[in-house]
Amino acid sequence: MSDLDRQDAPTFPPLMAGEEVTGQQDPFEIACLRATQGVDAGLVLYRLDATSLEAALVFAPEVPLARAMAMLPLCGVGFQNALGALAPPEVAVHLEWNGAIRVNGARCGQLRVMASDPDPQAVPDWLVVALSVTLLPKGDAPGLTPDETSLFAEGCADVAPPRLLEAWARHTLNWITRWEVEGAQALHAEWRGLAHGMGEEITQGDHSGTFLGVDEDFGILIRAKDTTQLIPLTTQLEAP
Structure with missing residues (x-):
């Protein structure tokens, strides 16, 4: 093990397997590479250090990409459930449509997604969702960035990162099932109960207006004047 004592290493539920990446490697990049090589679904690549938790989960969808994109909000719900089980009850987690994670109102993490094929109607060979969570403030003056926070700054210093990663895997697997x-x-x-900004004015890409909700495939509905725009969740895909 690198940064973790073996006894502190996270354990994963059946149907999942964990693998720690070394050095400064990005678990998201490694997971996507492994997915192109045909690795089994359920692999979790992760890196834990003093300031952040980074992980990426490989999926093998059996439905078109437009439906499979639900794994992005699903992984967010899994994280909220996981932190909710470990953190003090006053710690609130909300999820932005674009994958940002907010803790007590400020951004504390991000979900990202990539797939083998960007065609919404095609069944991709693989899909990877990555989770990044800030554990400690990135700078010496966190007051200069009031919209950004860290878990430890929000009263979660007793939440051990390996246990949080384990819980995320378990709750995410439960939601997949x-x-x-x-x-x-x-x-x-x-x-919907966790969505940040529902009913408020937001901007997504070139569209600004009232965040009305999402469609069945989690595409966002934004109303501006007399027009309602639907932005598919596939627009959040990162390019391979």
């Missing part, structure tokens, strides 16, 4: 068995209704209900 529910999504496969029950459909997206329960995930939609859970996510």
Whole structure:
């Protein structure tokens, strides 16, 4: 092990396997590379250091990309459930449509997504969702960036990063199972309760207006004057 004692290494639920990346390697990049090489779904690449938790989960979708993109908000819900189980009860987690994670109102992390094929109607060979969480402030003067925070600054100093990673994996797997068995209704209900900015004025790309909600595939609905724009969640894909 590199930064972790072996006894502190995270353990993962059945159907998932964890692998720590070394040095300053990006788990997201490594996971996408491994996915192109045909690695099994359920692999979690991760890196834990003093200031951040970085992880990436490999999926092998069996549905078109437009539906498979639900894994982005699903991983966010998994994180909220995980931190909610470990952190003090006053710690609030909310999720932005674009993958940003807010803790007590300020940005504390980010979800990113990449797939083998950007065609919304095609079933991709693989899809990877990455999680990045700030544990400690990045600078010496956090007051200069009031919209950014860290877990430890928000009262989560007793939350051990390996245990948080384990919990994220468990809760995410639980939601994957529910999504496969029950459909997206329960995930939609859970996510809506955590969505940041619902009913408020927001800007996404070239569109500004009132955040009305999302469609069945988590595309965002923004109303400006007499027009409602639908922006598919696939617009959040990063290029391979």
